[in-house]
Amino acid sequence: xxxxxxxxxxxxxxxxxxxxxxxxxxxxxxxxxxxxxxxxxxxxxxxxxxxxxxxxxxxxxxxxxxxxxxxxxxxxxxxxxxxxxxxxxxxxxxxxxxxxxxxxxxxxxxxxxxxxxxxxxxxxxxxxxxxxxxxxxxxxxxxxxxxxxxxxxxxxxxxxxxxxxxxxxxxxxxxxxxxxxxxxxxxxxxxxxxxxxxxxxxxxxxxxxxxxxxxxxxxxxxxxxxxxxxxxxxxxxxxxxxxxxxxxxxxxxxxxxxxxxxxxxxxxxxxxxxxxxxxxxxxxxxxxxxxxxxxxxxxxxxxxxxxxxxxxxxxxxxxxxxxxxxxxxxxxxxxxxxxx
Numbered sequence: 153x154x155x156x157x158x159x160x161x162x163x164x165x166x167x168x169x170x171x172x173x174x175x176x177x178x179x180x181x182x183x184x185x186x187x188x189x190x191x192x193x194x195x196x197x198x199x200x201x202x203x204x205x206x207x208x209x210x211x212x213x214x215x216x217x218x219x220x221x222x223x224x225x226x227x228x229x230x231x232x233x234x235x236x237x238x239x240x241x242x243x244x245x246x247x248x249x250x251x252x253x254x255x256x257x258x259x260x261x262x263x264x265x266x267x268x269x270x271x272x273x274x275x276x277x278x279x280x281x282x283x284x285x286x287x288x289x290x291x292x293x294x295x296x297x298x299x300x301x302x303x304x305x306x307x308x309x310x311x312x313x314x315x316x317x318x319x320x321x322x323x324x325x326x327x328x329x330x331x332x333x334x335x336x337x338x339x340x341x342x343x344x345x346x347x348x349x350x351x352x353x354x355x356x357x358x359x360x361x362x363x364x365x366x367x368x369x370x371x372x373x374x375x376x377x378x379x380x381x382x383x384x385x386x387x388x389x390x391x392x393x394x395x396x397x398x399x400x401x402x403x404x405x406x407x408x409x410x411x412x413x414x415x416x417x418x419x420x421x422x423x424x425x426x427x428x429x430x431x432x433x434x435x436x437x438x439x440x441x442x443x444x445x446x447x448x449x450x451x452x453x454x455x456x457x458x459x460x461x462x463x464x465x466x467x468x469x470x471x472x473x474x475x476x477x478x479x480x481x482x483x484x485x486x487x488x489x490x491x492x
Contacts, residue, residue, distance in 0.1 A: 239453020299463035323356030334489035383407030
């Protein structure tokens with residue numbers, strides 16, 4: 153039976169005091185780098201595993217952050233969520249923190265889940281994603297002492313730390329690109345309009361039409377749900393119009409990829425008979441040569457985690473509000489408008 157490795161074991165092995173060993177392993181910055189490296193190396197060599205419960209009680213922390221995905225199903229096959237979770241998890245792992253992941257459909261059960269995490273002291277902080285215009289989650293968290301950051305803005309008159317993509321600018325740029333290729337009949341598959349980013353993206357599309365003196369046709373705007381199924385239904389609706397669009401922009405790549413499939417089913421040549429574009433540039437958009445707006449989801453996940461960790465540590469944020477610019481990635485799914 154092996155002997156349990158303790159702080160005292162490491163102290164005797166390194167010739168350093170138990171206090172120094174403890175502070176190095178707990179992450180205090182008053183321990184010299186060389187000393188910390190020596191202690192960490194000894195701990196790994198001896199097979200030391202900290203008593204997490206004791207450490208958490210001592211620090212009054214859980215060493216865990218929470219993420220509640222606002223979805224009615226697991227939807228881990230959605231590459232957007234997969235990339236985001238990977239970025240958040242990898243960054244938190246660098247800090248020695250765990251990620252507590254849950255899914256809830258928007259509504260009363262979702263808020264109950266937030267209360268459970270906050271009031272049950274299950275996490276040290278929370279990340280909120282896919283923010284809404286009047287976001288009940290943010291209103292609740294702003295009234296607590298728990299640190300949180302959001303991926304997205306809100307219409308609430310509350311100051312909170314967030315990272316967001318400038319969807320208005322991005323969709324203006326994307327629509328402008330299609331107009332430069334001769335497209336004037338441009339369909340738009342929106343995200344649900346209770347999500348604030350959906351409104352920004354729609355505004356960018358409408359602004360580009362207006363600045364190019366192209367009349368806005370409400371028939372060309374269909375509200376999707378960010379899923380493959382929603383993209384399928386919305387594309388069929390657009391292609392069944394008496395004067396159908398020559399180009400379709402979707403609010404995310406998942407719906408745009410469905411649009412590619414449906415267009416082919418209708419016998420349309422992608423990039424020649426019809427142009428299709430999305431937003432995110434998540435796998436497998438490159439494989440299907442989808443023109444899209446790139447937002448670095450994985451990197452954003454890491455940035456969100458870094459911001460939250462600073463807040464948990466009680467450190468001030470240099471930038472509480474980060475608005476990133478998406479990059480237009482032009483591929484073969486878009487081309488010159490067909491001659492009509």
